[in-house]
Amino acid sequence: MTCVPFSRLPVPQLAELPLGGIVGFKGEALDLVQGLSPCIAEGDDRVSQSVYVIGAPRSLTVKIGFTNDLARRRREIQYMCPVEVQVLWSCPGGPALEQALHDRFTELRSHGEWFTFEADPVETVRRAIESGQVRRPHAAPSGARQAVQQPPPVDLDRVAHGSLWRTYGASQFTVADAAERLGYGPATLLERLVALVGKGHARRRQPIRTDPTRQLFTVRPCL
Incomplete structure (x- = not known):
């Protein structure tokens, strides 16, 4: 169980929602804003995004997501999990690669962004990328001007x-x-x-x- 960033409200608005006094979801809100911020091409130094596989060691159920702060994201997931979780694998990437992995393994989805694999999740994800089953967005050439695109609604x-x-x-x-x-x-x-x-x-x-x-x-x- 973990916090999955579905809302796209700016941090101040999310933290101060007048919903019966429930406030203070700033940690989650940072990921929420990142999720719908303009997609900056991978390789841009302005944003360091990572796609990750997080889960308990030797567990076949893992979370596939992306974040701008891998260490903080692991801590947030750990807070909601009854067992110790680790960053089992990560690579440079953003929402496009995350979605491609979700689409590739959709039949293995347990709930939210959690997937239950039949074999080693890390090796399965790595092979899917290396074999071309999952396409990684191409990084722009070094020094080239990065195009900023608005994500689809x-x-x-x-x-x-x-x-x-x-x-x-x-x-x-x-x-x-x-x-x-x-x-x-x-x-x-x-x-x-x-x-x-x-x-x-x-x-x-x-x-x-x-x-x-x-x-x-x-x-x-x-x-």
Whole structure:
């Protein structure tokens, strides 16, 4: 279980969301901003991005993601995991390479950005890249002017809805339980659920106590 950066709000906004007093997700917010910042070609000294495989040693279930700060990202994932995790493998890369790996191993997806392999995850990922099954974006020539491109728009509500429907179906769930299982920050997931309720794609059930993370929700099958 880990924090998966789905929200794209700037850090100050995310840290001060007026959602029942839930604040302070600045560590996650840094990755959120990185995830939708303009994509700078690999090799640009302005941003040092890494695609990583993080998991417990000898475990076949690992997380594949990208970050601008590998050490900090490992600490964040460790905070949410009951067993010790390590950076098992990394290489220069950004969201394009991360997505290519996710697409290549989509049938092995356990949940969120976690994948359960049948053999050594590191060797499987490395072979997929070296054999050309996964294409790495080409780095621009040294000294060349780096092109800055805007990423395609991401429907964050659709992403959250898909994860929730695959996990719970039509069953009820609390914000806290879903955030832990899917790797969201509670405030981020609550924001997505409120948006889905407004669109008619989710239903808010009776709150439990006064803690907004204990509210019950259900999602509809289609978005």
